[in-house]
Amino acid sequence: xxxxxxxIHPLELDMLRDIELEPANANRWRHFGRTPSPAEHxxxxxxxxLEQRVIIVDDEPAGLVVAYNHDPRSQVAWFAAxxxxxxxxxGVGVIACAQFVDYLWRSWPxxxxxxxVPATNLAQFASLTRRCSLEGNFSxxxxxxxxxxDVHILGMSREQWQASNLPAVAAxxxxxxxxxxx
Amino acid sequence: MTVTELPTNQTLSMRPVGGGEMDFAxxxxxxxxxxxxxxxxxxxxxxxTFPMTLWEGVECLFQVSGFEFVDGEPVEVxxxxxxxxxxxxxxxxxxxxxVLIPDATQAAVREAAAMIVDYAINTFDLRAVYCEHxxxxxxxxxxxxxxxxxxxxxxYVYHRDPDDEPGTPEYWDLVTKTVSAREWCVR
Numbered sequence: 001x002x003x004x005x006x007x008i009h010p011l012e013l014d015m016l017r018d019i020e021l022e023p024a025n026a027n028r029w030r031h032f033g034r035t036p037s038p039a040e041h042x043x044x045x046x047x048x049x050l051e052q053r054v055i056i057v058d059d060e061p062a063g064l065v066v067a068y069n070h071d072p073r074s075q076v077a078w079f080a081a082x083x084x085x086x087x088x089x090x091g092v093g094v095i096a097c098a099q100f101v102d103y104l105w106r107s108w109p110x111x112x113x114x115x116x117v118p119a120t121n122l123a124q125f126a127s128l129t130r131r132c133s134l135e136g137n138f139s140x141x142x143x144x145x146x147x148x149x150d151v152h153i154l155g156m157s158r159e160q161w162q163a164s165n166l167p168a169v170a171a172x173x174x175x176x177x178x179x180x181x182x
Numbered sequence: 183m184t185v186t187e188l189p190t191n192q193t194l195s196m197r198p199v200g201g202g203e204m205d206f207a208x209x210x211x212x213x214x215x216x217x218x219x220x221x222x223x224x225x226x227x228x229x230x231t232f233p234m235t236l237w238e239g240v241e242c243l244f245q246v247s248g249f250e251f252v253d254g255e256p257v258e259v260x261x262x263x264x265x266x267x268x269x270x271x272x273x274x275x276x277x278x279x280x281v282l283i284p285d286a287t288q289a290a291v292r293e294a295a296a297m298i299v300d301y302a303i304n305t306f307d308l309r310a311v312y313c314e315h316x317x318x319x320x321x322x323x324x325x326x327x328x329x330x331x332x333x334x335x336x337x338y339v340y341h342r343d344p345d346d347e348p349g350t351p352e353y354w355d356l357v358t359k360t361v362s363a364r365e366w367c368v369r
Binding site (some may be wrong): 031032071072073074075076088111112114133135136137138139140142145148153155 | 223225270272273274275309310312330332333334335336337338339340352359360
């Protein structure tokens with residue numbers, strides 16, 4: 001199985017919407033149960049976004065990685081990932097995140113990256129999240145399936161990234177990542 | 183600025199920000215800079231985009247005023263702003279902001295914060311409200327003993343004064359304090 005990232009092609013927009021609205025993602029991803037129209041989805045897809053890439057698994061679109069809430073003065077940004085449910089707990093999300101974060105560090109003068117992770121998703125991304133600092137724990141701040149879920153805010157500095165094995169993970173797995181500075 | 187207590191024990195009032203307050207809002211935003219974290223994080227305040235920036239992601243925005251007595255009559259004096267933004271109806275949470283002039287008393291900050299928290303919880307049936315502040319300044323929730331620090335984004339905010347030595351950037355923590363509606367209503 002090869003995992004790579006590339007720019008969004010206009011013909012993939014409906015497919016990305018379908019992935020975001022899959023039952024396992026719909027309540028956890030940014031729409032939180034809403035089903036925006038295809039036209040609204042196209043607008044929302046780029047709202048507040050610094051960069052994003054389609055996750056490609058064996059030449060098929062499998063999800064999306066996004067950098068958003070960029071604050072250029074403070075040199076921080078947030079990132080998030082969603083994959084089709086058939087790739088949940090396969091490691092695809094972690095590899096894609098590693099590739100994307102590596103790309104962000106190379107491409108932008110960022111000091112820190114942040115991720116907002118529901119407690120229910122922590123285990124899925126454990127190999128990534130245990131390299132981060134826990135900088136927030138918002139008790140019950142999300143409602144998923146009528147249950148309050150804690151949200152963890154994880155921060156990673158450029159130094160933390162470089163001290164981890166994640167750059168090696170990204171390098172090993174990167175095949176077709178477009179636009180990566182050498 | 184002197185905040186005078188009215189006979190009703192109410193010292194502050196708030197009203198929705200309209201076109202008439204935009205000039206004060208703009209001058210205020212330029213003056214307080216880091217004191218208005220939501221705007222500061224969006225970059226330099228620009229005159230031509232200011233109204234859009236001011237309301238971006240905002241649910242409610244009120245101007246807070248105090249009163250001074252002039253010739254025995256109360257005269258309204260603008261003190262700053264309170265607002266509700268990043269409302270998540272699904273999760274029943276929102277952020278509130280309390281931005282008053284630097285000379286405002288701690289009692290005025292407390293009262294303004296209480297007004298907007300109460301409004302947010304009761305109007306939108308929220309479960310929790312959050313208030314972000316930069317660590318070098320006190321939180322508007324500082325005097326609420328039910329407020330819990332749930333987030334501290336370490337070295338999140340860049341700051342450098344024009345007279346700082348070159349190459350000596352300073353970073354401040356961005357702190358989030360939470361008030362739960364359940365605790366609020368018990369009090």
